[in-house]
Amino acid sequence: MSTATTTARAVTTSTIATGKSKDRNLASLIFLGVLWFSLFFGVVVLLALIIDTAIEGSGRFDHYLFTDYEKSIAHEQAQKFSELRGIPVEDLSNHFTGFRGGILGSLWLMITTALLAIPLGIAAATYLEEFADSSTWYNRMIEVNLQNLAAVPSIIYGMLAAAIMGLMGFQFKGIVIGGAIALALLILPVVIITTREALRAVPQDIRQGSLALGATVWQTTRRQTLPSAIPGIATGTILGLSRAIGEAAPLIMVGLAAVQWDPTGFTSKVEALPMQIFRMASSPQEAVQEAASAGIIVLLAMILGMNAIAIIIRNKFQRSW
Amino acid sequence: MxxxxxxxxxxxxxxxxxxxxxxxxxxxxxxxxxxxxxxxxxxxxxxxxxxxxxxxxxxxxxxxxxxxxxxxxxxxxxxxxxxxxxxxxxxxxxxxxxxxxxxxxxxxxxxxxxxxxxxxxxxxxxxxxxxxxxxxxxxxxALTVAVHPDLAVDCLTVDELVALFGPKSTATNWQDINPDFPDEKITGFIPGTDSGTYDYMAADVVGDESETLRNDFESSEDDNVLVQGISGTEGAVGFFGYSYYEENADTLKAVAIDSGAGCVEPSAETAQDGTYTPLAxxxxxxxxxxxxxxxxxxxxxxxxxxxxxxxxxxxxxxxxxxxxxxxxxxxxxxxxxx
Structure with missing residues (x-):
């Protein structure tokens, strides 16, 4: 694929640069125009959305956004209570609402999800790629189902996780482990598929060299194939996690609820940032909607940060054979 | 004391x-x-x-x-x-x-x-x-029926609410509801079928056996979308919780409701004293x-x-x-x- 891209780009560049190529007829110019339009359309819409959201939330980029929990008491009422009850207005008013619950909750959920999904996903992918006989009917069925699972609506994973939590005997399911099971199930197909791609990209020569030196298949996989595939696996996993961090529907389905406390363990009650944004964006109070816009930017920054980590890992460990 | x-x-x-x-x-x-x-x-x-x-x-x-x-x-x-x-x-x-x-x-x-x-x-x-x-x-x-601020409809009777939102309603022009109303197209924005607000309007106000409302109105689970739709569309009507009206009173007009004892505006007072029926x-x-x-x-x-x-x-x-x-x-x- 990369060869094709390079060629097309080289041709286009030279065409524009020299202006002599026969390719530069009307049809090719129109085609180029369509390509540019498609690119701009996507980027401009995205930029417009982000800028609009950032402007709307611009009044709320203060420390309360990170240090405080959700507050939904209308400001005038909060001022009244504050005077009468001697509570600082910052502790009550929706002008000081924050996403502490959501941010910490999402971080806990991501760590737990990673702990669940990464070992399972890598193990499953390694089996399918290195050990499984893909001519047997059950392995083919697993492969087809994996592709299908990646396209299942996320809310279904929420129902599945709620059922698993029920079987495990948890009465209240809106805890870290409950949300993490839903998100881990959600990203498992993505992790498996990207890990398999990464394993497939490791040249056969390395495996054969190792086997020729007397290593078993297991030793070859553990010492040669898997380490070589780390950049691809890490990238795929982190991209999977950044999908998970933006999910609200499966978490609501599991039963995560608004909390005013920091999570302290795998069985703590939590909520996630996207849930809090979703709830606050539909509030009638303008101050809360404004805070929701600021929260969207925070979530976006978290996702971009995770993607940046993926790129750094890829660049740091990338090898060419 | x-x-x-x-x-x-x-x-x-x-x-x-x-x-x-x-x-x-x-x-x-x-x-x-x-x-x-x-x-x-x-x-x-x-x-x-x-x-x-x-x-x-x-x-x-x-x-x-x-x-x-x-x-x-x-x-x-x-x-x-x-x-x-x-x-x-x-x-x-x-x-x-x-x-x-x-x-x-x-x-x-x-x-x-x-x-x-x-x-x-x-x-x-x-x-x-x-x-x-x-x-x-x-x-x-106080469930509030709101219209576009320029629409000359100030009061609706319960029967008119049924004619407007009921499942059998075919009204497309305000004059279909009442000849005194302006000659304008009705555009509806109502809460989604999953919400209790929809249920209340369907079961307790309209009171049709099917407990549904007409299905050709636009609906959204997010009441802010309804507010935007109504305030931005000529001749639009919809309903939602009182707080959504209260916060957007400058871009919407609340319709008074007549349940037989005259037109009653939605407000804290009328909801408390029980006169704002049947929408409180x-x-x-x-x-x-x-x-x-x-x-x-x-x-x-x-x-x-x-x-x-x-x-x-x-x-x-x-x-x-x-x-x-x-x-x-x-x-x-x-x-x-x-």
């Missing part, structure tokens, strides 16, 4: 409740008297009259249910925390029906509801699982009696919630109960442990 805050602290409901089982009615009377003492008229359990919060109680309270009532219960939890309590209240919003599903198997301590529990479907489940509960009326919401709807919380009597955190939270009900309702932009309803709620609360 103003109490000093110290006296009020001594009156802290928890020990009293256990000691004065026969005198519960008296307690309710005392509290009611305090409530009606407030100068602002609608301030039952008003600001500052000794909320009786015991900050030494710890524990968890699990609440789920209606997303309409969510702001009330969430505000109660926030206010209690701001006053120094360390009780952990988690508030979900699975919807009224979803809330009762969890409540009736004992997963939650309190269920928020924007309609009463269904006697034929939900109560039997609770009974099967041995869940005894108490219904507490916590606030009133009650909001409830359902408390699991066993949780209340056995878990101090649930009892403390519920007592605090009800003792500060008017403040919580105002803080969450709902309409506080009138004194009579508030007294009834207090009596019901006192009855749980009785």
């Amino acid at each position: 103003p109490l000093s805050s110290r006296e009020a602290d001594l009156l802290n409901v928890t020990p009293i409740r256990r000691a004065l089982v026969p005198g519960l009615a008296a307690l309710a009377l005392v509290l009611t008297a305090c409530g009606s003492d407030d100068s602002d008229g609608n301030g039952n359990g008003g600001t500052g009259d000794g909320n009786g919060l015991d900050t030494s109680v710890t524990g968890e309270v699990i609440v789920d249910g209606s997303s309409t009532v969510y702001p009330m219960t969430s505000t109660a939890g926030q206010l209690m925390k701001a006053e120094g309590s360390s009780i952990e209240v988690s508030v979900g919003e699975s919807g009224t029906g979803g809330g009762f599903e969890k409540f009736c198997v004992g997963d939650t301590d309190i269920s928020d509801a924007s309609r009463p529990i269904k006697d034929d479907e939900e109560v039997p489940v609770c009974e099967e699982n041995g869940i005894e509960f108490t219904e507490l009326l916590v606030a009133t919401d 709807r009650p909001l409830f919380i359902y408390v699991n009696n066993k949780s209340y009597t056995e878990e101090p955190a649930v009892a403390e939270f519920t007592d605090y919630y009800i003792a500060n009900l008017a403040d919580i309702a105002e803080g969450a932009l709902f309409i506080p109960l009138n004194d009579e309803d508030y007294a009834a709620t207090q009596e019901a609360l006192a009855g749980i442990s009785g």
